Amino acid sequence: MAKVEIPSEVTGNVWKITASVGDTLAADDVIMILESMKMEIPVEAPEAGRLVELLVRVEDGVEEDQVVAVIET
Amino acid sequence: MKAAVLREANTPLEIEEVSISKPGPREVLVRPVAAGVCHSDLHFMDGSYPYALPTILGHESAGIVEEVGSDVTYVKKGDHVITCLSAFCGHCDQCITGHLSLCASPEVGRMPEEAPRLHKGDETIHQFLNLSSFAELMLIHEHALVKIREDMPMDRAALIGCSTTTGVGAVFHTAGVEPGSNVAVIGCGGVGLAAINGAAIAGAGMIIAVDMVDSKLELAKSLGATHTIDAGQCDAVGEVKELTQGGCHYTFEAIGLKATTEQAWQMLRPGGAATVIGMIPVGTMVELHGVDFLAEKKIQGSNMGSNRFRVDMPRFVDFYLNGKLHLDQMISKHIKLSEVNEALAALKTGQDARHVIMFDQ
Numbered sequence: 001m002a003k004v005e006i007p008s009e010v011t012g013n014v015w016k017i018t019a020s021v022g023d024t025l026a027a028d029d030v031i032m033i034l035e036s037m038k039m040e041i042p043v044e045a046p047e048a049g050r051l052v053e054l055l056v057r058v059e060d061g062v063e064e065d066q067v068v069a070v071i072e073t
Numbered sequence: 074m075k076a077a078v079l080r081e082a083n084t085p086l087e088i089e090e091v092s093i094s095k096p097g098p099r100e101v102l103v104r105p106v107a108a109g110v111c112h113s114d115l116h117f118m119d120g121s122y123p124y125a126l127p128t129i130l131g132h133e134s135a136g137i138v139e140e141v142g143s144d145v146t147y148v149k150k151g152d153h154v155i156t157c158l159s160a161f162c163g164h165c166d167q168c169i170t171g172h173l174s175l176c177a178s179p180e181v182g183r184m185p186e187e188a189p190r191l192h193k194g195d196e197t198i199h200q201f202l203n204l205s206s207f208a209e210l211m212l213i214h215e216h217a218l219v220k221i222r223e224d225m226p227m228d229r230a231a232l233i234g235c236s237t238t239t240g241v242g243a244v245f246h247t248a249g250v251e252p253g254s255n256v257a258v259i260g261c262g263g264v265g266l267a268a269i270n271g272a273a274i275a276g277a278g279m280i281i282a283v284d285m286v287d288s289k290l291e292l293a294k295s296l297g298a299t300h301t302i303d304a305g306q307c308d309a310v311g312e313v314k315e316l317t318q319g320g321c322h323y324t325f326e327a328i329g330l331k332a333t334t335e336q337a338w339q340m341l342r343p344g345g346a347a348t349v350i351g352m353i354p355v356g357t358m359v360e361l362h363g364v365d366f367l368a369e370k371k372i373q374g375s376n377m378g379s380n381r382f383r384v385d386m387p388r389f390v391d392f393y394l395n396g397k398l399h400l401d402q403m404i405s406k407h408i409k410l411s412e413v414n415e416a417l418a419a420l421k422t423g424q425d426a427r428h429v430i431m432f433d434q
């Protein structure tokens with residue numbers, strides 16, 4: 001079991017969280033959607049795993065490279 | 074309604090039957106007449122920019138108001154409008170300080186707990202940049218459109234919705250090009266050609282167009298370029314420096330590449346300013362030689378030409394109608410919604426300026 005940290009690729013705000021801690025995710029499953037300069041940018045699981053931590057809440061601001069979620073593979 | 078849906082990056086858009094909500098209090102239902110196909114649509118289709126999927130691309134359009142929400146007084150059914158992705162809330166600190174194009178307020182869209190504007194049964198179809206114009210109807214915030222005069226042809230008006238506003242706005246607002254200053258524009262697509270036309274209106278001295286496609290360089294001349302450089306045949310930076318005897322006052326990157334952004338920087342004279350319009354793929358870093366900062370060179374981004382579109386777009390309409398803005402040459406082809414994939418593929422070759430979708434009325 002390895003923990004994989006998932007960073008945001010952009011600076012923006014959390015618009016919607018679409019997965020819950022404990023969910024089993026396939027690679028590319030969407031965990032949350034960020035809003036950045038009018039774009040709805042998804043944060044996706046880089047590989048299959050279980051979502052073990054969500055580090056942000058709806059409406060939080062996030063910076064580029066900030067870890068927003070952790071999965072266990 | 075019919076719409077061109079992107080379900081997965083790097084797969085063709087599919088024409089599907091999609092449902093659209095009723096206008097909320099501050100929303101407007103618009104029936105697009107024309108929609109341009111912009112390279113930004115391609116960036117999201119090919120995944121160089123990620124987007125929540127499925128979505129309906131398209132963000133450069135003009136149309137007719139079909140229905141308005143209960144609180145909307147600015148437009149009424151039948152009005153001709155141009156849409157703009159720079160939807161502004163009007164009361165955040167960016168809006169209040171005059172930077173409407175930087176407004177990031179989520180209230181111009183629907184909140185996650187509200188029914189989505191676009192859907193297919195239970196499935197949410199994400200609205201693209203608050204617009205989604207590759208569709209027979211658009212449901213948008215009242216602050217995502219501007220009324221225009223009815224003698225303006227709608228296909229030309231659509232271009233003002235993105236490429237004109239982006240290119241001309243980058244010259245007028247972001248850079249503030251002064252009469253007599255020398256300008257280089259790298260990339261002569263819909264956006265770069267608009268920047269060239271804008272530089273001519275602003276009274277620039279030399280206007281140097283850089284591209285790798287001959288027909289684009291010819292088009293650039295007809296829009297006001299005084300010099301052209303085929304970047305495939307020579308060292309574009311060296312040529313610009315020679316022509317201007319030391320570099321430009323203003324340069325514009327209108328492609329979205331690391332290499333050409335660095336060229337825009339290298340083409341500057343001391344004190345000059347480079348404006349990056351192109352969408353550089355997420356994750357790409359740009360390198361500048363640190364010593365150049367001693368020469369007081371500047372580099373900045375430009376989002377939708379730093380617009381105040383409710384003021385700018387009607388002016389651009391007047392510019393077209395009085396012959397200053399040359400939108401006729403910008404349209405290479407009129408197409409149907411079902412031909413949108415061919416138009417996106419054509420953008421990859423750089424051969425054409427703009428393809429414009431005409432909707433059946």
Ligand SMILES: NC(=O)c1ccc[n+]([C@@H]2O[C@H](COP(=O)([O-])OP(=O)(O)OC[C@H]3O[C@@H](n4cnc5c(N)ncnc54)[C@H](O)[C@@H]3O)[C@@H](O)[C@H]2O)c1
Binds near residue numbers: 112116264283333
């Ligand atoms: N910042 C904004 O608000 C904003 C708005 C709209 C579009 N854009 C971006 O602007 C860019 C241009 O959009 P467009 O619709 O005009 O694109 P386009 O595809 O129509 O035009 C690009 C042009 O660049 C030329 N080109 C490609 N590689 C080149 C190179 N290495 N050297 C010289 N010329 C080269 C092509 O021949 C073509 O003429 C895209 O990145 C688009 O996403 C940004």
Ligand SMILES: [Zn+2]
Binds near residue numbers: 114
């Ligand atoms: Zn565009």
Ligand SMILES: [Zn+2]
Binds near residue numbers: 162163
């Ligand atoms: Zn605002």
